[in-house]
Amino acid sequence: MSNKTYRIGLVGCGGMGRHHLKSIESVPNGDCVALCDVFEENLKKTGEQYGIESQFTDFEKMYREADLDLVVVATQTRGHHAPAMAAARHGINILCEKPISIDPAEADEMVAAARAAGVKFSINQQNHVNAFTIKTQELIAGGLIGDVVLVRGRNKAGRKSGNEFMEMGTHITDMMMCMAGPPAWVSGTVFVDNRLAGIGDIMEAKEMSPKDRDSGLVLGHRVLAQYGFENGISGEIHFLPFAKRNNRNYGFDVIGTEGQLAVRATEYGENGPILWHLDRPMEGYPSDLNWKPVEADGITIEEPIITMYKKMFKAIETGTEPPSSGAEGMLALEMILGIYESHRQNGARVNLPMAERSHPLERWRAEER
Numbered sequence: 001m002s003n004k005t006y007r008i009g010l011v012g013c014g015g016m017g018r019h020h021l022k023s024i025e026s027v028p029n030g031d032c033v034a035l036c037d038v039f040e041e042n043l044k045k046t047g048e049q050y051g052i053e054s055q056f057t058d059f060e061k062m063y064r065e066a067d068l069d070l071v072v073v074a075t076q077t078r079g080h081h082a083p084a085m086a087a088a089r090h091g092i093n094i095l096c097e098k099p100i101s102i103d104p105a106e107a108d109e110m111v112a113a114a115r116a117a118g119v120k121f122s123i124n125q126q127n128h129v130n131a132f133t134i135k136t137q138e139l140i141a142g143g144l145i146g147d148v149v150l151v152r153g154r155n156k157a158g159r160k161s162g163n164e165f166m167e168m169g170t171h172i173t174d175m176m177m178c179m180a181g182p183p184a185w186v187s188g189t190v191f192v193d194n195r196l197a198g199i200g201d202i203m204e205a206k207e208m209s210p211k212d213r214d215s216g217l218v219l220g221h222r223v224l225a226q227y228g229f230e231n232g233i234s235g236e237i238h239f240l241p242f243a244k245r246n247n248r249n250y251g252f253d254v255i256g257t258e259g260q261l262a263v264r265a266t267e268y269g270e271n272g273p274i275l276w277h278l279d280r281p282m283e284g285y286p287s288d289l290n291w292k293p294v295e296a297d298g299i300t301i302e303e304p305i306i307t308m309y310k311k312m313f314k315a316i317e318t319g320t321e322p323p324s325s326g327a328e329g330m331l332a333l334e335m336i337l338g339i340y341e342s343h344r345q346n347g348a349r350v351n352l353p354m355a356e357r358s359h360p361l362e363r364w365r366a367e368e369r
């Protein structure tokens with residue numbers, strides 16, 4: 001790694017924006033030199049807290065004047081597209097919050113703009129580089145659980161699936177892809193209470209939950225879906241709407257021909273073992289369960305967002321793709337939105353990437369008009 005200090009600008013000084021600033025303090029060659037927010041109160045408060053005097057209410061102006069190497073886009077999801085597209089136009093590398101965008105059409109434009117400009121574009125699905133995700137990949141490559149047969153995504157709950165889909169979904173589908181590679185198809189069913197979700201149940205994320213973020217159109221309280229990955233591995237995901245969030249449920253399972261691995265509570269700072277091993281592919285009776293924690297000895301644990309910055313700088317220096325690239329972020333979103341498309345087609349298998357690029361729920365509504 002070179003001795004260069006990377007000049008970073010932040011667009012969006014809300015909760016996650018400030019989390020980035022805290023993480024950047026531990027990135028040796030990263031320096032946040034400029035802030036942008038349309039809400040001046042957030043801008044000033046954040047500037048004072050982190051001692052950053054260069055402040056803007058217009059990201060175009062910040063891009064022109066602040067001489068940035070990297071911009072962090074930490075606006076809510078509907079607000080990712082405009083600052084990311086402008087950053088590409090200004091030749092600035094981009095670390096964008098998840099999910100990449102509210103629909104595949106916007107994601108396509110963002111990926112194409114970054115490619116055309118020759119800038120690095122990464123989505124902050126930080127568990128992609130979590131030490132336990134990497135350790136799981138290593139254990140699988142070493143043959144610990146034989147051939148991988150099934151990867152299962154696990155949600156946190158505490159939200160209706162419509163909201164949790166856009167807020168947590170792409171973290172989970174990204175981790176599934178880390179284990180199984182790119183997806184080939186999805187088939188899913190969406191429920192409202194105990195009935196199938198219908199067109200009249202489609203709503204904006206903030207209608208479903210006014211306290212949640214603006215992440216576009218959503219549908220349903222509960223979701224079950226299956227995936228086929230390109231290499232023949234199967235996938236499944238359940239988003240069950242239990243009222244209480246449980247971080248210890250969040251993660252993924254990998255089932256192989258000779259055993260299983262389970263990653264839970266991936267969040268940095270969570271106590272207790274994160275990676276578990278069961279030395280057989282099928283559990284048998286619940287009373288037979290004897291999962292063993294994989295000791296963390298020898299695993300370097302670092303907050304994954306710090307790792308994301310380090311790997312982004314390395315990608316810039318070596319001309320390689322950063323982890324959780326824009327193209328991967330787009331597939332992570334399609335694994336989620338493809339469930340809506342499948343549900344609309346009565347659970348049919350939908351090929352990924354989807355042929356139609358507009359939001360499936362928008363299309364469903366338009367067809368009925």
Ligand SMILES: NC(=O)c1ccc[n+]([C@@H]2O[C@H](COP(=O)([O-])OP(=O)(O)OC[C@H]3O[C@@H](n4cnc5c(N)ncnc54)[C@H](O)[C@@H]3O)[C@@H](O)[C@H]2O)c1
Nearest residue numbers: 012013014015016036037038039042074075076077097098
């Ligand atoms: N990676 C993770 O683990 C993780 C965790 C939480 C949130 N997030 C993501 O972070 C993003 C932001 O979430 P949040 O909770 O911080 O939202 P927030 O509402 O707290 O903050 C967003 C900020 O962006 C500002 N803003 C809006 N439009 C703007 C514009 N055009 N230019 C400049 N500033 C603008 C708002 O005024 C606000 O201060 C979301 O996409 C969310 O999904 C990611």
